Amino acid sequence: MVMDRRTEQERRLAGLMASVQDGNAGAYGDLLREVAPLLRQAVRRRFHFLQPSDLEDLVQDILLSLHTARATYDPARPFLPWLMAIARFRMADGARRYARRAANEVACGAGVPETFAADATNMSIDDYGDAQALAQAVTELPSGQRQAIELLKLREMSLKEAAAVTGTSVGALKVAVHRGMGALRKALGAKG
Secondary structure (H helix, E strand, O other): OHHHHHHHHHHHHHHHHHHHHOOOHHHHHHHHHHHHHHHHHHHHHHOOOOOHHHHHHHHHHHHHHHHHHHHHOOOOOOHHHHHHHHHHHHHHHHHHHHHHHHHHOOOOOOOOOOOOOOHHHOOOHHHHOOHHHHHHHHHOOOHHHHHHHHHHHHOOOOHHHHHHHHOOOHHHHHHHHHHHHHHHHHHHOOOO
C-alpha cells in the first residue's frame, strides 16, 4: 500500500517534471507545491536544530537548484532520487555554511559588559574635543570645502542632493570634503 503511494507519487512528479521541461508553467507550480513539503521534511529530519527561518532558507536554496538544474533531468529516470541528490548537495552546502557561521559567532550572556575597561574606549561627549574650536575651524575653510562639509557631514545630505544644491559635480564634492576634512584635522591637531 505504501509502495503503491510512493510509486504513484514518483510517477506524478516525474510527469510534472517532464511537463515543466516542455514549458508548462502550470505544471511547474504544481511540482513546486508538491516537492516543497517533501524537501522541508528532509531538511527538518537532517537539521532538526535549525531555526524555522534557516530551515526555510535551505529549502529555498534547494528549490533554486532544482530550477537551475531542471533541464538536466532525464524523464526516463526516477524523479525523486534525482531531486534528493540535489537536496543532499545543497544540505551539505548548508551544513558548511552553518558550521562557518557558528564558528565565528560569539555568544553573549547577561554578564558581558557593554563597554570595554580601557579609558580610551569609554569616551564621554566632552572627550570628543572642543565644539567651539571645530566650529571656528569650519568657518576658516575655503567656501567650497566649508559648504561641502556643511551639506554632507553636518546636514547629512547625499552626494546627489548636495550636488543639486551647489551646482557642482559629485566628484568635486568628494574632493572638497576630503580636503576639508584634512584641513579640519590639521587645524584641530588630530592625526590622520
